[in-house]
Amino acid sequence: MNQPDLHDMARRLRVIEDELAIRGLAARFTDAVNERNRDAFRQLWAEDAVWEIGPPLSHIAKGVDAIVDMFDELLKPRTLFVQMTHSGVVEFTGENTALARFTERERGRGPKDYYENLAVYRDEFIRTADGWRFKRRYYDYRYLDMSAFPGEVIPLPGNHSAVHEG
Amino acid sequence: MNQPDLHDMARRLRVIEDELAIRGLAARFTDAVNERNRDAFRQLWAEDAVWEIGPPLSHIAKGVDAIVDMFDELLKPRTLFVQMTHSGVVEFTGENTALARFTERERGRGPKDYYENLAVYRDEFIRTADGWRFKRRYYDYRYLDMSAFPGEVIPLPGNHSAVHEG
Amino acid sequence: MNQPDLHDMARRLRVIEDELAIRGLAARFTDAVNERNRDAFRQLWAEDAVWEIGPPLSHIAKGVDAIVDMFDELLKPRTLFVQMTHSGVVEFTGENTALARFTERERGRGPKDYYENLAVYRDEFIRTADGWRFKRRYYDYRYLDMSAFPGEVIPLPGNHSAVHEG
Helix, strand or coil, X not given: CCCCCHXXXXXXXXXXXXXXXXXXXXXXXXHHHHHCCHHHXXXXXXXXXXXXXXXXXXXXXXXXXXXXXXXXXXXXXXXXXXXXXXXXXXEXXXXXXXXXXXXXXEEEECCCCEEEEEEEEEEEEEEECCEEEEEXXXXXXXXXXXXXXXXXXXXXXXXXXXXXXX | CCCCCHXXXXXXHHHHHHHHHHHHHHHHHHHHHHHCCHHHHHCCEEEEEEEEECCCCCEEEECHHHHHHHHHXXXXXXXXXXXXXXXEEEEXXXXXXXXXXXXXXXXXXXXXXXXXXXXXXXXXXXXXCCEEEEEEEEEEEEEEECCCCCCEECCCCHHHCCCCCC | CCCXXXXXXXXXXXXXXXXXXXXXXXXXXXXXXXXXXXXXXXXXEEEEEEEEECCCCCEEEECHHHHHHHHHHHXXXXXXXXXXXXXXXXXXXXXXXXXXXXXXXXXXXXXXXXXXXXXXXXXXXXXXXXEEEEEEEEEEEXXXXXCCCCCEEXXXXXXXXXXXXX
16 A cells, blocks of 8 residues: 655645635525624625625625624614525635625515515635635526515524624 | 644544534435434434424433434324424534534425424534434524425335334 | 654545545535536536436436536526525545435526525545545435525626536
């Protein structure tokens, strides 16, 4: 039996860690949205990142401060907002850059609106000194239903609600 | 090129295995529910684990025998019950303990009831002599709709139905 | 501190790569469906693979050419078709073979039909000279609703639509 190549193993270990980190970033995004944790949300982005939501409900924020403001703006009016992230594909485009697509579904309810959709997040990632971060997320709607739906909203307890009330 | 540090590589490999085992445990839970496989379900829990479903449909079971009884009690009346586990986040709190949150959706139908919800599973894990196990799962509802829905239920074939018929 | 066993580490690294490749294959399937990318879809299958959709909407294709034809046939009439792949379980049955089950949901709309379902993909995988491929996928419906639903379909832009236009 040949001796395994240690340098090859180190490289493959790094590839696995990178893939898990990128998948983990998309999962942490969804968790921060669903837990309404703006501090956790802020940490996911490169300083000059862009977060864009496509038509028909277009929004765009450039830079991490604007991104966190948009997070507040989108979540605050809604007593219910749950994002569901399904499977995704990741492609490395260099040592420190990657692309991904994740299949998404969201359901929300505010004082005057209902919101149910299907979409694809089209993502760009960059490896920074602190690890992988979103460089750009684009929410590409495939289906949008704003008609009323029944059911009971169970809001997060106060101690989970980290949304800035400033 | 420096020689890779073998001890560091062994540690990082262990971290990856641990993360995949914990994510795998949540996936095996959903599979056991959807396949109605009580024997597979039993194997996921520490002996003294707690499985709790929060309000407004509160249930709690303490210890693996009570947990399997609750599994039967919840599934038996329903011809349809499908759990959907989306992305989740995992945090290690020690060498042998971890926390996680997974975004969930369920749809069920019984002889008299309809059931559609969104929730977050708040989990605690422990590493036992046999590997990682649930120490506690708490199903934290965010949305619950018990109004009737249309559509056809296609029950599992008999050979998949491992639910105890005691 | 003992020296880590290099052969054992190489084996464990391979197990992780295999699991991620198999999970990645299911994710690439969903991505190819949602992006309508028939060329990406073709690459997922062993030459003699079988793709079967169970009752009540039974379809079967044997061999990769028939599989790609079935992909076109199912997607072309529908302006909306989004597949959601949730968590899954993977089991290795040999050095080069594996089984898996993934919890699925789909929503589609054609000129005359509506389509919403829950299902389990029951999968067989084989390791080929080019990596892991589907040997068989069986879509096992658990719930099917063909009643009309509201909401707006947002079609993919033309440049994403890689479906063969004959």
